[in-house]
Amino acid sequence: MAKRKGLLALLLTTVLLAGSVIPLQAGELEDAINKQKELQKKEEQARSQLNKLTYTADKLQGQIKDLATQISVAKNTLDSTQVAYNQAAEAVSLSEQELEEREEELANRQIVLRQRVREIYEAGQVSYLEIIFEAEDLSDFITRLEYFNRLVTNDQKILTDISIERAKIEEETKLLQVRRDEAAQLKVAAEQAKATLDGKKREHQVALNSNKKAQEDIFEQIERMEADSNDIADKIRKLTANSDVVHGTISTYPLPGYKEVSSSYGWRIHPITKKKSLHTGTDLPAPTGTKVLAAGNGEVIMASWYGAYGNAVIVDHGGGYTTLYGHNSKLAVKVGDKVKAGDVVSYVGSTGWSTGPHLHFEVRLKGETTDPLQFFR
Missing domain, CATH: 2.70.70.10 (Glucose Permease (Domain IIA))
Structure with missing residues:
Protein backbone atom coordinates (compact mmCIF):
# COMPACT_ATOMS: atom_id res chain seq x y z
CA MET A 1 0.00 0.00 0.00
CA ALA A 2 2.82 2.32 0.89
CA LYS A 3 4.53 1.47 -2.35
CA ARG A 4 1.36 2.31 -4.30
CA LYS A 5 1.08 5.69 -2.56
CA GLY A 6 4.73 6.43 -3.34
CA LEU A 7 4.30 5.49 -6.98
CA LEU A 8 1.12 7.55 -7.25
CA ALA A 9 2.88 10.56 -5.71
CA LEU A 10 5.81 10.20 -8.14
CA LEU A 11 3.46 9.95 -11.10
CA LEU A 12 1.49 13.00 -9.95
CA THR A 13 4.70 14.99 -9.52
CA THR A 14 5.86 14.00 -12.99
CA VAL A 15 2.56 15.08 -14.50
CA LEU A 16 2.64 18.40 -12.66
CA LEU A 17 6.23 19.03 -13.76
CA ALA A 18 5.41 18.15 -17.35
CA GLY A 19 2.43 20.45 -17.21
CA SER A 20 4.59 23.29 -15.90
CA VAL A 21 7.33 22.82 -18.52
CA ILE A 22 4.99 23.28 -21.48
CA PRO A 23 3.46 26.59 -20.24
CA LEU A 24 6.93 27.76 -19.28
CA GLN A 25 8.27 27.03 -22.75
CA ALA A 26 5.18 28.56 -24.38
CA GLY A 27 5.49 31.68 -22.24
CA GLU A 28 9.19 31.95 -22.97
CA LEU A 29 8.51 31.63 -26.70
CA GLU A 30 5.81 34.30 -26.50
CA ASP A 31 8.19 36.65 -24.65
CA ALA A 32 10.90 36.04 -27.24
CA ILE A 33 8.48 36.77 -30.09
CA ASN A 34 7.27 39.97 -28.38
CA LYS A 35 10.86 41.13 -27.84
CA GLN A 36 11.59 40.35 -31.47
CA LYS A 37 8.65 42.52 -32.54
CA GLU A 38 9.82 45.38 -30.31
CA LEU A 39 13.29 45.19 -31.82
CA GLN A 40 11.76 45.15 -35.30
CA LYS A 41 9.91 48.39 -34.54
CA LYS A 42 13.09 50.01 -33.23
CA GLU A 43 15.04 48.81 -36.26
CA GLU A 44 12.38 50.26 -38.55
CA GLN A 45 12.55 53.62 -36.76
CA ALA A 46 16.34 53.60 -36.98
CA ARG A 47 16.21 52.63 -40.64
CA SER A 48 13.68 55.39 -41.36
CA GLN A 49 16.05 57.88 -39.72
CA LEU A 50 18.93 56.38 -41.68
CA ASN A 51 16.99 56.74 -44.93
CA LYS A 52 16.43 60.42 -44.17
CA LEU A 53 20.10 60.91 -43.38
CA THR A 54 21.09 59.05 -46.54
CA TYR A 55 18.73 61.21 -48.61
CA THR A 56 20.17 64.34 -47.01
CA ALA A 57 23.72 63.07 -47.55
CA ASP A 58 23.02 62.38 -51.23
CA LYS A 59 21.52 65.84 -51.56
CA LEU A 60 24.53 67.44 -49.84
CA GLN A 61 26.94 65.49 -52.03
CA GLY A 62 25.06 66.67 -55.12
CA GLN A 63 25.17 70.27 -53.89
CA ILE A 64 28.90 69.96 -53.11
CA LYS A 65 29.46 68.59 -56.61
CA ASP A 66 27.51 71.52 -58.12
CA LEU A 67 29.44 73.97 -55.95
CA ALA A 68 32.72 72.40 -57.06
CA THR A 69 31.66 72.98 -60.68
CA GLN A 70 30.66 76.57 -59.89
CA ILE A 71 33.94 77.12 -58.04
CA SER A 72 35.84 75.82 -61.05
CA VAL A 73 33.95 78.27 -63.30
CA ALA A 74 34.51 81.07 -60.77
CA LYS A 75 38.21 80.27 -60.65
CA ASN A 76 38.43 80.41 -64.45
CA THR A 77 36.57 83.72 -64.36
CA LEU A 78 38.92 84.99 -61.66
CA ASP A 79 41.94 83.88 -63.67
CA SER A 80 40.56 85.64 -66.77
CA THR A 81 39.84 88.85 -64.85
CA GLN A 82 43.31 88.68 -63.31
CA VAL A 83 44.85 88.39 -66.78
CA ALA A 84 42.68 91.25 -68.06
CA TYR A 85 43.60 93.39 -65.07
CA ASN A 86 47.32 92.63 -65.47
CA GLN A 87 47.17 93.51 -69.19
CA ALA A 88 45.24 96.72 -68.49
CA ALA A 89 47.60 97.68 -65.67
CA GLU A 90 50.62 97.01 -67.89
CA ALA A 91 49.09 99.08 -70.75
CA VAL A 92 48.44 101.96 -68.34
CA SER A 93 51.99 101.71 -67.01
CA LEU A 94 53.45 101.82 -70.55
CA SER A 95 51.16 104.68 -71.56
CA GLU A 96 52.05 106.66 -68.44
CA GLN A 97 55.72 106.04 -69.12
CA GLU A 98 55.31 107.23 -72.73
CA LEU A 99 53.38 110.28 -71.53
CA GLU A 100 56.13 111.05 -69.07
CA GLU A 101 58.71 110.78 -71.87
CA ARG A 102 56.67 113.13 -74.10
CA GLU A 103 56.28 115.65 -71.28
CA GLU A 104 60.01 115.52 -70.64
CA GLU A 105 60.72 115.94 -74.38
CA LEU A 106 58.28 118.86 -74.55
CA ALA A 107 59.90 120.51 -71.56
CA ASN A 108 63.35 120.12 -73.13
CA ARG A 109 62.11 121.55 -76.44
CA GLN A 110 60.53 124.48 -74.66
CA ILE A 111 63.81 125.20 -72.90
CA VAL A 112 65.71 125.08 -76.22
CA LEU A 113 63.13 127.32 -77.91
CA ARG A 114 63.13 129.85 -75.12
CA GLN A 115 66.90 129.94 -75.21
CA ARG A 116 66.93 130.42 -78.97
CA VAL A 117 64.27 133.12 -78.94
CA ARG A 118 66.15 134.86 -76.18
CA GLU A 119 69.33 134.72 -78.20
CA ILE A 120 67.59 136.07 -81.34
CA TYR A 121 65.85 138.72 -79.31
CA GLU A 122 69.10 139.74 -77.73
CA ALA A 123 70.80 139.70 -81.11
CA GLY A 124 67.98 141.78 -82.55
CA GLN A 125 68.03 144.32 -79.77
CA VAL A 126 71.72 144.56 -79.31
CA SER A 127 73.58 143.70 -82.47
CA TYR A 128 71.50 144.13 -85.59
CA LEU A 129 74.35 146.36 -86.72
CA GLU A 130 76.76 143.51 -86.08
CA ILE A 131 74.68 141.29 -88.37
CA ILE A 132 74.73 144.06 -91.01
CA PHE A 133 78.42 144.70 -90.60
CA GLU A 134 79.28 141.00 -90.53
CA ALA A 135 77.18 140.38 -93.61
CA GLU A 136 79.09 140.67 -96.80
CA ASP A 137 76.12 142.33 -98.45
CA LEU A 138 72.42 142.88 -98.08
CA SER A 139 71.60 139.49 -99.47
CA ASP A 140 73.82 137.83 -96.90
CA PHE A 141 72.16 139.86 -94.14
CA ILE A 142 68.66 138.76 -95.23
CA THR A 143 69.81 135.16 -95.45
CA ARG A 144 71.20 135.28 -91.92
CA LEU A 145 68.03 136.82 -90.51
CA GLU A 146 65.77 134.38 -92.39
CA TYR A 147 67.81 131.46 -91.03
CA PHE A 148 67.17 132.52 -87.44
CA ASN A 149 63.46 133.06 -88.16
CA ARG A 150 63.14 129.62 -89.77
CA LEU A 151 64.93 128.03 -86.83
CA VAL A 152 62.45 129.55 -84.42
CA THR A 153 59.49 128.56 -86.64
CA ASN A 154 60.73 124.98 -86.87
CA ASP A 155 61.15 124.79 -83.09
CA GLN A 156 57.61 126.11 -82.64
CA LYS A 157 56.26 123.44 -85.04
CA ILE A 158 58.10 120.67 -83.16
CA LEU A 159 56.72 122.07 -79.92
CA THR A 160 53.17 122.05 -81.32
CA ASP A 161 53.55 118.48 -82.62
CA ILE A 162 54.84 117.29 -79.25
CA SER A 163 51.95 119.05 -77.48
CA ILE A 164 49.41 117.36 -79.78
CA GLU A 165 51.05 113.94 -79.32
CA ARG A 166 51.18 114.45 -75.55
CA ALA A 167 47.49 115.36 -75.43
CA LYS A 168 46.66 112.25 -77.48
CA ILE A 169 48.71 110.01 -75.21
CA GLU A 170 47.16 111.64 -72.15
CA GLU A 171 43.67 110.87 -73.50
CA GLU A 172 44.65 107.28 -74.26
CA THR A 173 46.10 106.96 -70.76
CA LYS A 174 42.82 108.11 -69.22
CA LEU A 175 40.88 105.52 -71.27
CA LEU A 176 43.34 102.81 -70.28
CA GLN A 177 43.04 103.82 -66.63
CA VAL A 178 39.24 103.49 -66.89
CA ARG A 179 39.62 100.00 -68.37
CA ARG A 180 42.13 99.08 -65.68
CA ASP A 181 39.75 100.25 -62.94
CA GLU A 182 36.88 98.29 -64.54
CA ALA A 183 39.10 95.21 -64.73
CA ALA A 184 40.02 95.71 -61.07
CA GLN A 185 36.32 95.84 -60.11
CA LEU A 186 35.59 92.67 -62.09
CA LYS A 187 38.56 90.99 -60.40
CA VAL A 188 37.28 91.95 -56.94
CA ALA A 189 33.77 90.69 -57.85
CA ALA A 190 35.22 87.39 -59.11
CA GLU A 191 37.27 87.01 -55.91
CA GLN A 192 34.18 87.64 -53.77
CA ALA A 193 32.10 85.18 -55.82
CA LYS A 194 34.73 82.46 -55.46
CA ALA A 195 35.16 83.18 -51.74
CA THR A 196 31.36 82.89 -51.25
CA LEU A 197 31.25 79.57 -53.12
CA ASP A 198 34.25 78.27 -51.16
CA GLY A 199 32.46 79.19 -47.93
CA LYS A 200 29.27 77.41 -49.00
CA LYS A 201 31.24 74.32 -49.97
CA ARG A 202 32.95 74.26 -46.57
CA GLU A 203 29.57 74.60 -44.82
CA HIS A 204 28.11 71.76 -46.90
CA GLN A 205 31.15 69.60 -46.20
CA VAL A 206 30.80 70.19 -42.44
CA ALA A 207 27.10 69.26 -42.69
CA LEU A 208 27.98 66.15 -44.72
CA ASN A 209 30.62 65.08 -42.19
CA SER A 210 28.10 65.55 -39.39
CA ASN A 211 25.56 63.56 -41.40
CA LYS A 212 28.02 60.70 -41.92
CA LYS A 213 28.81 60.67 -38.19
CA ALA A 214 25.08 60.41 -37.46
CA GLN A 215 24.80 57.57 -39.98
CA GLU A 216 27.69 55.74 -38.30
CA ASP A 217 25.97 56.13 -34.92
CA ILE A 218 22.76 54.67 -36.34
CA PHE A 219 24.71 51.86 -38.00
CA GLU A 220 26.13 50.96 -34.58
CA GLN A 221 22.66 51.08 -33.02
CA ILE A 222 21.23 48.91 -35.79
CA GLU A 223 24.13 46.46 -35.53
CA ARG A 224 23.48 46.10 -31.79
CA MET A 225 19.76 45.66 -32.39
CA GLU A 226 20.44 43.24 -35.23
CA ALA A 227 22.72 41.21 -32.96
CA ASP A 228 20.01 41.18 -30.27
CA SER A 229 17.47 40.25 -32.91
CA ASN A 230 19.65 37.38 -34.12
CA ASP A 231 20.06 36.15 -30.53
CA ILE A 232 16.31 36.20 -30.04
CA ALA A 233 15.81 34.52 -33.43
CA ASP A 234 18.19 31.77 -32.37
CA LYS A 235 16.25 31.39 -29.15
CA ILE A 236 12.96 31.15 -31.07
CA ARG A 237 14.42 28.51 -33.39
CA LYS A 238 15.81 26.50 -30.46
CA LEU A 239 12.48 26.68 -28.65
CA THR A 240 10.76 25.33 -31.76
CA ALA A 241 13.50 22.82 -32.59
CA ASN A 242 11.77 20.02 -30.69
Whole structure:
Protein backbone atom coordinates (compact mmCIF):
# COMPACT_ATOMS: atom_id res chain seq x y z
CA MET A 1 0.00 0.00 0.00
CA ALA A 2 2.82 2.32 0.89
CA LYS A 3 4.53 1.47 -2.35
CA ARG A 4 1.36 2.31 -4.30
CA LYS A 5 1.08 5.69 -2.56
CA GLY A 6 4.73 6.43 -3.34
CA LEU A 7 4.30 5.49 -6.98
CA LEU A 8 1.12 7.55 -7.25
CA ALA A 9 2.88 10.56 -5.71
CA LEU A 10 5.81 10.20 -8.14
CA LEU A 11 3.46 9.95 -11.10
CA LEU A 12 1.49 13.00 -9.95
CA THR A 13 4.70 14.99 -9.52
CA THR A 14 5.86 14.00 -12.99
CA VAL A 15 2.56 15.08 -14.50
CA LEU A 16 2.64 18.40 -12.66
CA LEU A 17 6.23 19.03 -13.76
CA ALA A 18 5.41 18.15 -17.35
CA GLY A 19 2.43 20.45 -17.21
CA SER A 20 4.59 23.29 -15.90
CA VAL A 21 7.33 22.82 -18.52
CA ILE A 22 4.99 23.28 -21.48
CA PRO A 23 3.46 26.59 -20.24
CA LEU A 24 6.93 27.76 -19.28
CA GLN A 25 8.27 27.03 -22.75
CA ALA A 26 5.18 28.56 -24.38
CA GLY A 27 5.49 31.68 -22.24
CA GLU A 28 9.19 31.95 -22.97
CA LEU A 29 8.51 31.63 -26.70
CA GLU A 30 5.81 34.30 -26.50
CA ASP A 31 8.19 36.65 -24.65
CA ALA A 32 10.90 36.04 -27.24
CA ILE A 33 8.48 36.77 -30.09
CA ASN A 34 7.27 39.97 -28.38
CA LYS A 35 10.86 41.13 -27.84
CA GLN A 36 11.59 40.35 -31.47
CA LYS A 37 8.65 42.52 -32.54
CA GLU A 38 9.82 45.38 -30.31
CA LEU A 39 13.29 45.19 -31.82
CA GLN A 40 11.76 45.15 -35.30
CA LYS A 41 9.91 48.39 -34.54
CA LYS A 42 13.09 50.01 -33.23
CA GLU A 43 15.04 48.81 -36.26
CA GLU A 44 12.38 50.26 -38.55
CA GLN A 45 12.55 53.62 -36.76
CA ALA A 46 16.34 53.60 -36.98
CA ARG A 47 16.21 52.63 -40.64
CA SER A 48 13.68 55.39 -41.36
CA GLN A 49 16.05 57.88 -39.72
CA LEU A 50 18.93 56.38 -41.68
CA ASN A 51 16.99 56.74 -44.93
CA LYS A 52 16.43 60.42 -44.17
CA LEU A 53 20.10 60.91 -43.38
CA THR A 54 21.09 59.05 -46.54
CA TYR A 55 18.73 61.21 -48.61
CA THR A 56 20.17 64.34 -47.01
CA ALA A 57 23.72 63.07 -47.55
CA ASP A 58 23.02 62.38 -51.23
CA LYS A 59 21.52 65.84 -51.56
CA LEU A 60 24.53 67.44 -49.84
CA GLN A 61 26.94 65.49 -52.03
CA GLY A 62 25.06 66.67 -55.12
CA GLN A 63 25.17 70.27 -53.89
CA ILE A 64 28.90 69.96 -53.11
CA LYS A 65 29.46 68.59 -56.61
CA ASP A 66 27.51 71.52 -58.12
CA LEU A 67 29.44 73.97 -55.95
CA ALA A 68 32.72 72.40 -57.06
CA THR A 69 31.66 72.98 -60.68
CA GLN A 70 30.66 76.57 -59.89
CA ILE A 71 33.94 77.12 -58.04
CA SER A 72 35.84 75.82 -61.05
CA VAL A 73 33.95 78.27 -63.30
CA ALA A 74 34.51 81.07 -60.77
CA LYS A 75 38.21 80.27 -60.65
CA ASN A 76 38.43 80.41 -64.45
CA THR A 77 36.57 83.72 -64.36
CA LEU A 78 38.92 84.99 -61.66
CA ASP A 79 41.94 83.88 -63.67
CA SER A 80 40.56 85.64 -66.77
CA THR A 81 39.84 88.85 -64.85
CA GLN A 82 43.31 88.68 -63.31
CA VAL A 83 44.85 88.39 -66.78
CA ALA A 84 42.68 91.25 -68.06
CA TYR A 85 43.60 93.39 -65.07
CA ASN A 86 47.32 92.63 -65.47
CA GLN A 87 47.17 93.51 -69.19
CA ALA A 88 45.24 96.72 -68.49
CA ALA A 89 47.60 97.68 -65.67
CA GLU A 90 50.62 97.01 -67.89
CA ALA A 91 49.09 99.08 -70.75
CA VAL A 92 48.44 101.96 -68.34
CA SER A 93 51.99 101.71 -67.01
CA LEU A 94 53.45 101.82 -70.55
CA SER A 95 51.16 104.68 -71.56
CA GLU A 96 52.05 106.66 -68.44
CA GLN A 97 55.72 106.04 -69.12
CA GLU A 98 55.31 107.23 -72.73
CA LEU A 99 53.38 110.28 -71.53
CA GLU A 100 56.13 111.05 -69.07
CA GLU A 101 58.71 110.78 -71.87
CA ARG A 102 56.67 113.13 -74.10
CA GLU A 103 56.28 115.65 -71.28
CA GLU A 104 60.01 115.52 -70.64
CA GLU A 105 60.72 115.94 -74.38
CA LEU A 106 58.28 118.86 -74.55
CA ALA A 107 59.90 120.51 -71.56
CA ASN A 108 63.35 120.12 -73.13
CA ARG A 109 62.11 121.55 -76.44
CA GLN A 110 60.53 124.48 -74.66
CA ILE A 111 63.81 125.20 -72.90
CA VAL A 112 65.71 125.08 -76.22
CA LEU A 113 63.13 127.32 -77.91
CA ARG A 114 63.13 129.85 -75.12
CA GLN A 115 66.90 129.94 -75.21
CA ARG A 116 66.93 130.42 -78.97
CA VAL A 117 64.27 133.12 -78.94
CA ARG A 118 66.15 134.86 -76.18
CA GLU A 119 69.33 134.72 -78.20
CA ILE A 120 67.59 136.07 -81.34
CA TYR A 121 65.85 138.72 -79.31
CA GLU A 122 69.10 139.74 -77.73
CA ALA A 123 70.80 139.70 -81.11
CA GLY A 124 67.98 141.78 -82.55
CA GLN A 125 68.03 144.32 -79.77
CA VAL A 126 71.72 144.56 -79.31
CA SER A 127 73.58 143.70 -82.47
CA TYR A 128 71.50 144.13 -85.59
CA LEU A 129 74.35 146.36 -86.72
CA GLU A 130 76.76 143.51 -86.08
CA ILE A 131 74.68 141.29 -88.37
CA ILE A 132 74.73 144.06 -91.01
CA PHE A 133 78.42 144.70 -90.60
CA GLU A 134 79.28 141.00 -90.53
CA ALA A 135 77.18 140.38 -93.61
CA GLU A 136 79.09 140.67 -96.80
CA ASP A 137 76.12 142.33 -98.45
CA LEU A 138 72.42 142.88 -98.08
CA SER A 139 71.60 139.49 -99.47
CA ASP A 140 73.82 137.83 -96.90
CA PHE A 141 72.16 139.86 -94.14
CA ILE A 142 68.66 138.76 -95.23
CA THR A 143 69.81 135.16 -95.45
CA ARG A 144 71.20 135.28 -91.92
CA LEU A 145 68.03 136.82 -90.51
CA GLU A 146 65.77 134.38 -92.39
CA TYR A 147 67.81 131.46 -91.03
CA PHE A 148 67.17 132.52 -87.44
CA ASN A 149 63.46 133.06 -88.16
CA ARG A 150 63.14 129.62 -89.77
CA LEU A 151 64.93 128.03 -86.83
CA VAL A 152 62.45 129.55 -84.42
CA THR A 153 59.49 128.56 -86.64
CA ASN A 154 60.73 124.98 -86.87
CA ASP A 155 61.15 124.79 -83.09
CA GLN A 156 57.61 126.11 -82.64
CA LYS A 157 56.26 123.44 -85.04
CA ILE A 158 58.10 120.67 -83.16
CA LEU A 159 56.72 122.07 -79.92
CA THR A 160 53.17 122.05 -81.32
CA ASP A 161 53.55 118.48 -82.62
CA ILE A 162 54.84 117.29 -79.25
CA SER A 163 51.95 119.05 -77.48
CA ILE A 164 49.41 117.36 -79.78
CA GLU A 165 51.05 113.94 -79.32
CA ARG A 166 51.18 114.45 -75.55
CA ALA A 167 47.49 115.36 -75.43
CA LYS A 168 46.66 112.25 -77.48
CA ILE A 169 48.71 110.01 -75.21
CA GLU A 170 47.16 111.64 -72.15
CA GLU A 171 43.67 110.87 -73.50
CA GLU A 172 44.65 107.28 -74.26
CA THR A 173 46.10 106.96 -70.76
CA LYS A 174 42.82 108.11 -69.22
CA LEU A 175 40.88 105.52 -71.27
CA LEU A 176 43.34 102.81 -70.28
CA GLN A 177 43.04 103.82 -66.63
CA VAL A 178 39.24 103.49 -66.89
CA ARG A 179 39.62 100.00 -68.37
CA ARG A 180 42.13 99.08 -65.68
CA ASP A 181 39.75 100.25 -62.94
CA GLU A 182 36.88 98.29 -64.54
CA ALA A 183 39.10 95.21 -64.73
CA ALA A 184 40.02 95.71 -61.07
CA GLN A 185 36.32 95.84 -60.11
CA LEU A 186 35.59 92.67 -62.09
CA LYS A 187 38.56 90.99 -60.40
CA VAL A 188 37.28 91.95 -56.94
CA ALA A 189 33.77 90.69 -57.85
CA ALA A 190 35.22 87.39 -59.11
CA GLU A 191 37.27 87.01 -55.91
CA GLN A 192 34.18 87.64 -53.77
CA ALA A 193 32.10 85.18 -55.82
CA LYS A 194 34.73 82.46 -55.46
CA ALA A 195 35.16 83.18 -51.74
CA THR A 196 31.36 82.89 -51.25
CA LEU A 197 31.25 79.57 -53.12
CA ASP A 198 34.25 78.27 -51.16
CA GLY A 199 32.46 79.19 -47.93
CA LYS A 200 29.27 77.41 -49.00
CA LYS A 201 31.24 74.32 -49.97
CA ARG A 202 32.95 74.26 -46.57
CA GLU A 203 29.57 74.60 -44.82
CA HIS A 204 28.11 71.76 -46.90
CA GLN A 205 31.15 69.60 -46.20
CA VAL A 206 30.80 70.19 -42.44
CA ALA A 207 27.10 69.26 -42.69
CA LEU A 208 27.98 66.15 -44.72
CA ASN A 209 30.62 65.08 -42.19
CA SER A 210 28.10 65.55 -39.39
CA ASN A 211 25.56 63.56 -41.40
CA LYS A 212 28.02 60.70 -41.92
CA LYS A 213 28.81 60.67 -38.19
CA ALA A 214 25.08 60.41 -37.46
CA GLN A 215 24.80 57.57 -39.98
CA GLU A 216 27.69 55.74 -38.30
CA ASP A 217 25.97 56.13 -34.92
CA ILE A 218 22.76 54.67 -36.34
CA PHE A 219 24.71 51.86 -38.00
CA GLU A 220 26.13 50.96 -34.58
CA GLN A 221 22.66 51.08 -33.02
CA ILE A 222 21.23 48.91 -35.79
CA GLU A 223 24.13 46.46 -35.53
CA ARG A 224 23.48 46.10 -31.79
CA MET A 225 19.76 45.66 -32.39
CA GLU A 226 20.44 43.24 -35.23
CA ALA A 227 22.72 41.21 -32.96
CA ASP A 228 20.01 41.18 -30.27
CA SER A 229 17.47 40.25 -32.91
CA ASN A 230 19.65 37.38 -34.12
CA ASP A 231 20.06 36.15 -30.53
CA ILE A 232 16.31 36.20 -30.04
CA ALA A 233 15.81 34.52 -33.43
CA ASP A 234 18.19 31.77 -32.37
CA LYS A 235 16.25 31.39 -29.15
CA ILE A 236 12.96 31.15 -31.07
CA ARG A 237 14.42 28.51 -33.39
CA LYS A 238 15.81 26.50 -30.46
CA LEU A 239 12.48 26.68 -28.65
CA THR A 240 10.76 25.33 -31.76
CA ALA A 241 13.50 22.82 -32.59
CA ASN A 242 11.77 20.02 -30.69
CA SER A 243 8.41 20.58 -32.34
CA ASP A 244 6.17 17.72 -33.43
CA VAL A 245 6.52 18.67 -37.11
CA VAL A 246 7.24 15.64 -39.26
CA HIS A 247 10.88 15.86 -40.23
CA GLY A 248 11.30 16.46 -43.94
CA THR A 249 14.50 16.59 -45.90
CA ILE A 250 15.84 19.93 -47.21
CA SER A 251 16.29 19.05 -50.83
CA THR A 252 14.21 21.43 -52.97
CA TYR A 253 16.08 24.45 -54.35
CA PRO A 254 13.99 27.54 -53.49
CA LEU A 255 14.59 29.41 -56.77
CA PRO A 256 14.58 27.00 -59.74
CA GLY A 257 16.33 28.53 -62.73
CA TYR A 258 18.27 31.09 -60.69
CA LYS A 259 21.63 29.63 -59.67
CA GLU A 260 23.64 32.85 -59.46
CA VAL A 261 24.95 33.73 -55.99
CA SER A 262 25.52 37.42 -55.26
CA SER A 263 26.72 36.87 -51.70
CA SER A 264 27.72 33.53 -50.20
CA TYR A 265 27.36 32.26 -46.67
CA GLY A 266 30.19 33.39 -44.39
CA TRP A 267 32.08 36.48 -43.29
CA ARG A 268 31.86 39.52 -45.56
CA ILE A 269 31.76 43.32 -45.67
CA HIS A 270 28.12 44.25 -45.19
CA PRO A 271 26.87 46.13 -48.31
CA ILE A 272 24.98 48.67 -46.20
CA THR A 273 26.83 49.04 -42.89
CA LYS A 274 30.24 48.54 -44.59
CA LYS A 275 31.33 46.55 -41.52
CA LYS A 276 32.67 43.00 -41.41
CA SER A 277 29.88 40.64 -40.34
CA LEU A 278 28.73 37.06 -40.71
CA HIS A 279 26.40 36.58 -43.65
CA THR A 280 24.07 33.99 -42.17
CA GLY A 281 22.63 32.83 -45.48
CA THR A 282 23.06 32.91 -49.23
CA ASP A 283 21.78 35.71 -51.51
CA LEU A 284 20.22 34.56 -54.78
CA PRO A 285 19.39 37.38 -57.26
CA ALA A 286 16.11 37.07 -59.18
CA PRO A 287 13.49 39.44 -60.64
CA THR A 288 10.90 40.90 -58.28
CA GLY A 289 7.86 38.65 -58.09
CA THR A 290 9.74 35.38 -58.79
CA LYS A 291 8.16 32.46 -56.89
CA VAL A 292 10.05 31.25 -53.81
CA LEU A 293 9.56 27.54 -53.00
CA ALA A 294 9.68 25.73 -49.66
CA ALA A 295 12.92 23.78 -49.38
CA GLY A 296 11.15 20.88 -47.64
CA ASN A 297 8.08 19.72 -45.73
CA GLY A 298 7.30 21.68 -42.60
CA GLU A 299 5.21 24.22 -40.72
CA VAL A 300 5.32 28.01 -41.05
CA ILE A 301 6.31 29.47 -37.68
CA MET A 302 6.81 33.07 -38.85
CA ALA A 303 5.41 35.03 -41.78
CA SER A 304 5.72 38.78 -41.28
CA TRP A 305 8.09 41.70 -41.32
CA TYR A 306 11.33 40.55 -39.72
CA GLY A 307 13.62 43.55 -39.19
CA ALA A 308 16.60 43.58 -41.54
CA TYR A 309 15.15 40.59 -43.41
CA GLY A 310 12.10 42.62 -44.49
CA ASN A 311 9.11 40.45 -45.38
CA ALA A 312 10.24 36.99 -44.25
CA VAL A 313 9.02 33.44 -43.85
CA ILE A 314 10.46 30.85 -41.46
CA VAL A 315 9.58 27.20 -41.89
CA ASP A 316 10.18 24.59 -39.18
CA HIS A 317 11.07 21.27 -40.80
CA GLY A 318 11.42 19.35 -37.52
CA GLY A 319 14.50 17.71 -36.13
CA GLY A 320 15.94 21.14 -35.33
CA TYR A 321 16.00 22.30 -38.98
CA THR A 322 14.50 25.66 -40.00
CA THR A 323 14.69 27.63 -43.24
CA LEU A 324 14.30 31.36 -43.66
CA TYR A 325 13.29 33.22 -46.83
CA GLY A 326 14.00 36.97 -46.60
CA HIS A 327 13.50 40.31 -48.43
CA ASN A 328 10.27 39.15 -50.12
CA SER A 329 7.92 41.51 -51.95
CA LYS A 330 4.88 39.42 -50.85
CA LEU A 331 4.18 36.43 -48.62
CA ALA A 332 2.09 33.44 -49.76
CA VAL A 333 1.68 31.71 -46.37
CA LYS A 334 0.75 32.48 -42.78
CA VAL A 335 1.81 31.18 -39.39
CA GLY A 336 0.54 27.64 -38.79
CA ASP A 337 0.33 26.66 -42.46
CA LYS A 338 1.64 23.20 -43.32
CA VAL A 339 3.78 23.26 -46.46
CA LYS A 340 5.30 20.61 -48.68
CA ALA A 341 8.59 20.80 -50.53
CA GLY A 342 8.08 22.92 -53.66
CA ASP A 343 5.07 24.87 -52.36
CA VAL A 344 5.17 28.64 -52.98
CA VAL A 345 5.87 30.44 -49.70
CA SER A 346 6.68 33.96 -50.98
CA TYR A 347 7.79 36.15 -53.91
CA VAL A 348 11.21 37.72 -54.46
CA GLY A 349 11.56 41.38 -53.50
CA SER A 350 13.94 43.92 -51.97
CA THR A 351 12.40 44.72 -48.58
CA GLY A 352 14.34 45.25 -45.37
CA TRP A 353 18.08 45.73 -45.59
CA SER A 354 18.50 45.03 -49.27
CA THR A 355 20.36 46.61 -52.18
CA GLY A 356 18.30 44.94 -54.92
CA PRO A 357 15.76 42.19 -55.59
CA HIS A 358 17.01 38.84 -54.33
CA LEU A 359 16.19 35.97 -51.97
CA HIS A 360 18.12 35.70 -48.73
CA PHE A 361 17.97 31.97 -47.95
CA GLU A 362 19.04 30.52 -44.58
CA VAL A 363 19.19 27.04 -43.14
CA ARG A 364 19.68 26.58 -39.40
CA LEU A 365 20.12 23.50 -37.26
CA LYS A 366 18.94 24.04 -33.69
CA GLY A 367 19.40 27.76 -34.21
CA GLU A 368 22.93 27.55 -35.57
CA THR A 369 23.56 28.84 -39.09
CA THR A 370 24.98 26.61 -41.77
CA ASP A 371 25.79 26.92 -45.46
CA PRO A 372 22.44 26.48 -47.31
CA LEU A 373 24.00 25.41 -50.59
CA GLN A 374 25.49 22.25 -49.06
CA PHE A 375 22.03 20.67 -49.30
CA PHE A 376 21.93 21.07 -53.09
CA ARG A 377 25.39 19.85 -54.15
